[in-house]
Amino acid sequence: MKLTTKNISLEHPARREFLQATAVLTGAFVIGAFVPFAKRVYAASAGGPAAGIRDPNVFLKIGADNTVTLLSKHFEMGQGISTGMATAVAEELDADWSKMRCEFAPNNPALYQNLAFAPYMVTGGSTSMMESFTQMREVGAAARAMLVGAAAAKWNVPAAQISVHKGVVRHKASGRSAMFGELAPDAMRLPVPEKVELKDAKQWQLIGKRAPRLDSVEKTTGKAGFALDIRRPGMLTAMVSRPPQFGGTAVSFDAAAAKKIDGVVEVVQIPQGIAVLAKDTWSAIRGREVLKVIWDMSKAESRSTDAIVAEYRQMSGSKGLPALRRGDAAAGFAKAAKTIDAEFVFPHLAHAPMEPLNCVLELRADGAELWSGSQLQSIDTYVLSKVLGFKPEQIRINTLLGGGSFGRRGNPVGDWVAEVAMIAKAINGRAPVHLVWTREDDIKGGFYRPMALHRVKAGVDSAGRITGWQHQVVTKSIFTGTPFEGGAVKEGVDHSSVEGVVDTPYAISDMAVDLHNAKSPVPVLWWRSVGHSHTAHVMETVMDDLARTAGKDPMAFRLGLLEGKPRDIAVLKLAAQKSGWDRPLRKGRGRGIAYHFSFGTRVAMVAEVTVKDAAYKVERIVAVVDCGVAVNPDVVKAQIEGSIGFALSSVLRNQITLNKGVVEQNNYNDYEPTRIREMPKVEVHIIKSAEAPSGIGEPGVPPLAPAISNALFAATGKRVRALPLTLV
Amino acid sequence: MVTLNVNGKNEEMDVSPEMPLLWALRDRLNLTGTKYGCGRAMCGACTVHVDGEAIRSCSIMVGTVAGGKKKITTIEGASGKVAAAVINAWQKLDVVQCGYCQSGQIMSAITLLSKNSKPTDTDIDLGMEGNICRCGTYVRIRQAIHQAAKSLA
Numbered sequence: 070m071k072l073t074t075k076n077i078s079l080e081h082p083a084r085r086e087f088l089q090a091t092a093v094l095t096g097a098f099v100i101g102a103f104v105p106f107a108k109r110v111y112a113a114s115a116g117g118p119a120a121g122i123r124d125p126n127v128f129l130k131i132g133a134d135n136t137v138t139l140l141s142k143h144f145e146m147g148q149g150i151s152t153g154m155a156t157a158v159a160e161e162l163d164a165d166w167s168k169m170r171c172e173f174a175p176n177n178p179a180l181y182q183n184l185a186f187a188p189y190m191v192t193g194g195s196t197s198m199m200e201s202f203t204q205m206r207e208v209g210a211a212a213r214a215m216l217v218g219a220a221a222a223k224w225n226v227p228a229a230q231i232s233v234h235k236g237v238v239r240h241k242a243s244g245r246s247a248m249f250g251e252l253a254p255d256a257m258r259l260p261v262p263e264k265v266e267l268k269d270a271k272q273w274q275l276i277g278k279r280a281p282r283l284d285s286v287e288k289t290t291g292k293a294g295f296a297l298d299i300r301r302p303g304m305l306t307a308m309v310s311r312p313p314q315f316g317g318t319a320v321s322f323d324a325a326a327a328k329k330i331d332g333v334v335e336v337v338q339i340p341q342g343i344a345v346l347a348k349d350t351w352s353a354i355r356g357r358e359v360l361k362v363i364w365d366m367s368k369a370e371s372r373s374t375d376a377i378v379a380e381y382r383q384m385s386g387s388k389g390l391p392a393l394r395r396g397d398a399a400a401g402f403a404k405a406a407k408t409i410d411a412e413f414v415f416p417h418l419a420h421a422p423m424e425p426l427n428c429v430l431e432l433r434a435d436g437a438e439l440w441s442g443s444q445l446q447s448i449d450t451y452v453l454s455k456v457l458g459f460k461p462e463q464i465r466i467n468t469l470l471g472g473g474s475f476g477r478r479g480n481p482v483g484d485w486v487a488e489v490a491m492i493a494k495a496i497n498g499r500a501p502v503h504l505v506w507t508r509e510d511d512i513k514g515g516f517y518r519p520m521a522l523h524r525v526k527a528g529v530d531s532a533g534r535i536t537g538w539q540h541q542v543v544t545k546s547i548f549t550g551t552p553f554e555g556g557a558v559k560e561g562v563d564h565s566s567v568e569g570v571v572d573t574p575y576a577i578s579d580m581a582v583d584l585h586n587a588k589s590p591v592p593v594l595w596w597r598s599v600g601h602s603h604t605a606h607v608m609e610t611v612m613d614d615l616a617r618t619a620g621k622d623p624m625a626f627r628l629g630l631l632e633g634k635p636r637d638i639a640v641l642k643l644a645a646q647k648s649g650w651d652r653p654l655r656k657g658r659g660r661g662i663a664y665h666f667s668f669g670t671r672v673a674m675v676a677e678v679t680v681k682d683a684a685y686k687v688e689r690i691v692a693v694v695d696c697g698v699a700v701n702p703d704v705v706k707a708q709i710e711g712s713i714g715f716a717l718s719s720v721l722r723n724q725i726t727l728n729k730g731v732v733e734q735n736n737y738n739d740y741e742p743t744r745i746r747e748m749p750k751v752e753v754h755i756i757k758s759a760e761a762p763s764g765i766g767e768p769g770v771p772p773l774a775p776a777i778s779n780a781l782f783a784a785t786g787k788r789v790r791a792l793p794l795t796l797v
Numbered sequence: 798m799v800t801l802n803v804n805g806k807n808e809e810m811d812v813s814p815e816m817p818l819l820w821a822l823r824d825r826l827n828l829t830g831t832k833y834g835c836g837r838a839m840c841g842a843c844t845v846h847v848d849g850e851a852i853r854s855c856s857i858m859v860g861t862v863a864g865g866k867k868k869i870t871t872i873e874g875a876s877g878k879v880a881a882a883v884i885n886a887w888q889k890l891d892v893v894q895c896g897y898c899q900s901g902q903i904m905s906a907i908t909l910l911s912k913n914s915k916p917t918d919t920d921i922d923l924g925m926e927g928n929i930c931r932c933g934t935y936v937r938i939r940q941a942i943h944q945a946a947k948s949l950a
């Protein structure tokens with residue numbers, strides 16, 4: 070299948086070839102102060118999938134200074150997963166939290182695959198804690214057992230008499246004790262226990278408590294290492310001039326003026342556009358500014374946003390693919406006492422992480438080394454090996470902290486990694502290349518949350534029960550044409566296009582959902598919470614409209630549709646209680662509820678808004694979350710607060726629009742993220758739970774917009790259905 | 798040759814006086830704690846101090862601050878009571894998420910607290926207006942500034 074994006078055409082491999090290309094071991098690598106137990110590492114992973122590898126030698130380095138460093142298979146983009154995984158390890162290891170450290174694991178999917186996306190090395194889908202919680206605890210428990218074993222042998226006492234507490238291994242009867250660092254070399258020579266016993270939740274010392282983030286110090290002193298901070302000897306900075314419309318290509322270019330700029334070294338053509346290489350960033354920026362390029366736009370997107378919406382609207386009236394058929398939606402709708410018929414339009418959205426995309430690539434005769442903040446090391450390995458003609462095991466990836474991502478740093482076609490590879494190839498690897506995108510490149514660069522149009526017809530009977538629900542979704546598929554297609558797309562229905570609708574927790578017995586796959590050269594991508602970023606808004610505002618149509622309180626109406634779902638009910642009820650749902654509000658204020666289930670996690674939000682003429686302000690958000698065991702409650706809280714701050718700007722104003730195919734937005738002036746003055750007061754309540762941990766990076770996004778929309782309706786009696794929400 | 802006084806040291810470099818200070822700091826002095834976010838004075842990721850005043854280094858030319866008289870301070874050189882209180886509060890409350898905007902946030906917060914030792918929420922909103930955090934850490938930024946103010950009182 071050929072996947073064409075604005076910047077690159079990549080032949081996507083058959084799934085099997087992709088697996089072979091990515092699941093190989095990338096050669097021996099030495100693990101720090103630990104004995105390089107390469108043999109055991111291979112033995113543990115050779116015979117098939119590495120599911121649940123718990124060999125401490127793969128994941129931990131215990132230093133002579135007693136530090137315990139986790140080699141994190143997950144990328145840290147702010148979500149706090151390094152702290153989370155380290156907590157799980159430290160809990161079972163009975164480690165001293167102040168001695169825990171974190172580094173990123175090398176790109177070796179055989180060892181560091183995401184067990185939820187096996188065999189890929191992937192951070193995404195809010196799966197990290199869910200998939201690694203047991204594994205990381207087992208790693209900790211295995212390491213503990215091995216340290217105890219080493220102490221027992223050394224002291225010649227039974228292992229059962231040895232205790233471990235905060236990084237100290239002790240034999241009470243003989244009064245002997247040792248720190249981890251001293252025992253580690255012996256411990257790591259012991260066999261990894263076949264079976265380990267994990268603590269009962271009641272014994273947890275760290276899980277469920279506040280553990281300070283492992284990255285706070287480096288990130289408050291300017292020392293944190295992002296890809297943009299990488300400096301290699303002789304490195305050149307590259308900026309790419311890309312076609313002004315998606316799908317365009319460069320015909321020719323004139324580099325004379327660019328080459329006159331001090332610091333500009335070279336100008337080369339690559340499939341994605343024209344690259345200017347310079348000795349520093351500023352020279353690269355100026356060189357690109359004066360570069361002249363002739364573009365061929367014959368195959369490019371040339372429509373404007375209005376025309377695309379009109380086309381989507383037309384599609385919504387035709388027959389789509391059956392994404393869900395339950396009961397008889399049409400008959401149910403026909404027998405309703407009262408009905409609503411609503412259309413929703415959602416714009417393209419850019420992720421706009423604070424650190425623009427960038428990475429450094431160094432070519433050598435026998436391979437290539439990449440420095441990048443990336444969610445998909447497996448993809449990057451594959452893309453680099455294809456473009457450069459190396460075997461996957463010749464590609465070394467140094468994962469660095471990401472200055473935000475929200476999905477953008479996880480691209481199944483590896484757009485920016487492909488660019489840097491093409492540039493390095495074009496200059497024959499003469500110098501390390503630092504590809505840097507400016508903010509303008511980022512805003513205009515595509516891979517947006519896809520536009521979507523929904524049309525819902527739903528009705529209630531005289532008792533206030535939903536009798537029928539007919540739902541049309543028009544959007545462009547994210548997963549089609551990617552290596553993840555097999556798991557996500559069934560008979561043309563990309564689950565991510567309809568998630569949050571087809572799997573709604575509400576009891577709707579007669580429901581039909583149709584999907585219409587839109588086509589466009591505008592490349593799209595998962596954007597924090599993916600399909601839920603639009604479906605939750607539709608479901609939860611329609612829910613409110615139906616409640617009012619039926620003359621019911623929106624909270625009571627929802628509770629009535631969740632019978633037999635105690636976890637969902639508990640979340641809503643706590644939200645009602647904490648928000649003072651029944652307390653009246655001053656005039657000009659409105660309160661709205663929204664509830665959504667995504668990534669295994671349940672989140673309810675109650676928004677309070679004030680309205681003055683056409684302006685509104687979100688004053689307060691009360692959020693209740695059930696994400697199973699909250700490994701680090703403070704990180705969970707931070708993710709909900711952050712999701713609100715992140716998503717609020719797309720409620721207030723953000724949208725990417727096209728004018729004859731050209732993106733109209735440029736930078737933070739016309740694609741402005743939330744500012745501090747706009748940030749509401751936020752209260753987060755976490756349901757205490759013994760269930761397995763579920764996602765937390767994304768589930769805070771979906772309920773925000775509908776909670777605000779419902780609050781605006783409560784305040785004004787006006788229903789705004791299109792996002793961003795503007796009262797006019 | 799241009800002389801810049803950065804973090805208490807005079808640094809000589811061969812750059813055009815028109816180069817934005819941000820790139821001189823990052824690409825010439827390797828002071829990478831100061832970040833690029835927009836290049837157009839809209840996000841504050843590049844905030845440094847010039848004689849104690851928070852400025853956007855992406856939008857000021859090297860020539861404007863050259864000569865060694867103007868004292869430039871970056872996150873790497875942030876020191877003193879106020880800076881320590883701010884950084885400490887930031888760590889205590891785990892304000893950071895991705896961390897990319899935080900050098901700039903901290904530099905702006907230091908200036909704010911140096912001028913106003915007891916800022917209200919509104920003062921904070923005004924003083925921090927120019928610093929975007931895409932991760933949305935604003936709730937904790939407010940809390941941390943209050944906490945730093947308290948610890949300085």
Ligand code: FES
Pocket residue numbers: 832833834835836837838839840841842843844853854855856
């Ligand atoms: S980079 Fe200077 S304000 Fe954004």
Ligand code: FES
Pocket residue numbers: 147423472473893894895896897898899929930931932933934
């Ligand atoms: S912490 Fe990520 S942008 Fe502020």
